[in-house]
Amino acid sequence: MKKPLQITVNGEIRQFFAEPYCSLLDALRDELLLTGTKKGCDEGDCGACTVLLNGQAVTSCLVLAHSAHDSQVTTVEGLADHQKLHPVQQAFVDHGGLQCGFCTPGLIMSAVGLLQENPNPTEEEVRFAIGGNLCRCTGYNKVVEAILAAAQAMQNKLKA
Amino acid sequence: MPRFEYLEPHTLRQAVSMLQQHGSHARIVAGSTDFLVRWRTGVWKPQYVVNLQHVPGLDRLSYSPRNGLRLGALVRVRALETSPVVRQRYPALAAAAASFAGVQVRNLATVGGNVCNASPAGDTLPSLLAFDAQCRIVGPQGERWLPLEQFFLGPGRTALQPAEILAELRLPPPLPNTGSLYIKHSPRGAMDISYVGVASVVSLQDRGRVCRDAKIALGAVAPTPIRAASAEAMLRGQTITPELLKRVAAEAQRLARPIDDVRATGAYRKDIVAVLTQRTLERAIEMARGAEMPFEVQRRLAVQAAF
Missing domain, CATH: 3.10.20.30 (Beta-grasp domain)
Structure with missing residues (x-):
């Protein structure tokens, strides 16, 4: 019931x-x-x-x-603030971090979780943090690039 | 799928009485990561699911130099990975936690759940065994203590009696000049089950030349995770040499009784036991001699993936 x-x-x-x-x-x-x-x-x-x-x-x-x-x-x-995408979402768009898109919400949430705990991760730390997300299209390189770029963008925004 | 009722006790006593009332129709869950998979595949069909998450204090992790590490059964695997005191005093346990599934599962899965599922390949189990964990078990007759080594009876089978619950694990404080590491060899680097996992804990004396104490535990090579007692005995009180470590690794290999399965043949697993035993011992000795080994390095060493 x-x-x-x-x-x-x-x-x-x-x-x-x-x-x-x-x-x-x-x-x-x-x-x-x-x-x-x-x-x-x-x-x-x-x-x-x-x-x-x-x-x-x-x-x-x-x-x-x-x-x-x-x-x-x-x-x-x-994640998005009305029409404005979250920096991680924007970075996935800008860096082509998706193809079919099915894994994308999960990857983005893993990335957001990582950046909350570790705002300035190394590439190795990014790969470790998305070890539990499977993507069959991208080969992950552009996903990793997007997450590193999002981290950078969020850091720059904090400094500005 | 068979349906179940969901119960949330607020004390251990209440949980025990729920188990008494519903007997074999009830199942305890903690993180529910193993449970939901086995329920969906029809392996487990409980009528009552008793979730311990609201029992106060069960998620507590604390350390004192006198009593060592206390881990409530509901401490998350992620907490073992990130806890500074676990990383500092029980590195093999932090490394094992980092090798476990992926971040999302580690944020849910609990140390008590990993122990109670009693998989021969459970990733935290060799390290817990090698640190001499003791189990505090609560049941209808009150509480009792049991060495973890006596807790595992077979794949998925434990020493828990009807209506008993694993409440806490205690790991004694490590001796001075101790190092430890867990290494898992698995097909993939994340989200995978080990072919073999080995944890070694080594304590040194006489300026790091002589082994004061050694513990070696093997995962996925027997019906339960096991201690390699005769291999440990070869090290105790001995001057450490590369030849000795080779002989100890060969003895651990001899003790392993792995099966052939979809992941690997028993023969392959036996070979890997020797390799991982020697490697974990070498690294544990380096750490016991004071070598700096940042957690990121330990984490990299902890998973040796085939692909």
């Missing part, structure tokens, strides 16, 4: 009902209609469903929705 829960998603308190066995991923997509977060493998291996849970990157397919009750969740829909 569906039971009530409350999650703050992208800064907005959302109250809804979900089955006890519903994953956070299915709750976001099917109950809250936030389909930016993708379902790839549904077993934690591909990283397409990455969101920030209380500020930390997690695979939302491995989280029970009810265990996220009273938590803060950020999805890819929560």
Whole structure:
């Protein structure tokens, strides 16, 4: 039977009902209609469903929705400031860090999670941080370039 | 998919009584990273899922020079990776955590979950064994302590009795002049299961020439993670030489009883045990002699990927 829960998603308190066995991923997509977060493998291996849970990157397919009750969740829909893309999103556009785009929301959320913890990562640290995100198109080089460029842009903005 | 009810106890006592009430129909979850995969594939079909995340204090990580490291069962694998005190005093454990899955899974998965799943290839297990972890187990009769070495009975099988819960792990403080490292050999550099994992902890005396104590633990080469006791004994009290390390590595190789599976043949795994035992010992000895080894370097060493 569906039971009530409350999650703050992208800064907005959302109250809804979900089955006890519903994953956070299915709750976001099917109950809250936030389909930016993708379902790839549904077993934690591909990283397409990455969101920030209380500020930390997690695979939302491995989280029970009810265990996220009273938590803060950020999805890819929560990054842009109205029409202005988040620096990580902008860098993926500028550096061609995507092709088919399916893994992109997950990669972007992993990158945002990394840059919150480590605003000035080395290339090795970027590659380590996206080890849990599979991309079958890009070969990752342009993804890594985009994340390093986003870090630079965010640093420059802080200094300005 | 079979459905389940979701329960969130607020004390360990409450969790134990839920397990008593529902018996084999209930399953404990912590990070739920293993659980949800096995539930979706139909391997586990509990009617009740008991999530421990709201039991206060279970996610506590603390260290004191007197009592060593205390890890609540719900300490995240990511916390083991990033904790300064774990990196400083128990480097093999921090390296093992860094070799574990990917960041997103490490942010969910817990040390208690990794232990209770009792996979022979569990990445934190060789390091926990090599640091002589003790388990605090809570159940209907109160609490008891058990060495981690006696906790594993077989693949996925543990010494937990019905309605018992692993509450905490304690790792004694390391001796002075101790170094340690975990190395995992796996197909991919991230998100993969090891062919073999080896953790070595070495304590030195006499200005770093003589081994005071050594612990070696092997993962993925037996039905449970194992200590290589006879290999350790060859080192204790001995002057360290390259020849001795080779003989110790050969003894660890002899103890390994790996299976052939989709990842590797048993014969290949046995060869790798010797290589990783020698490598972890050499690095642990360097660290015990005071060599600086930044965490980034340990992390690089910790995963030796085939592809």
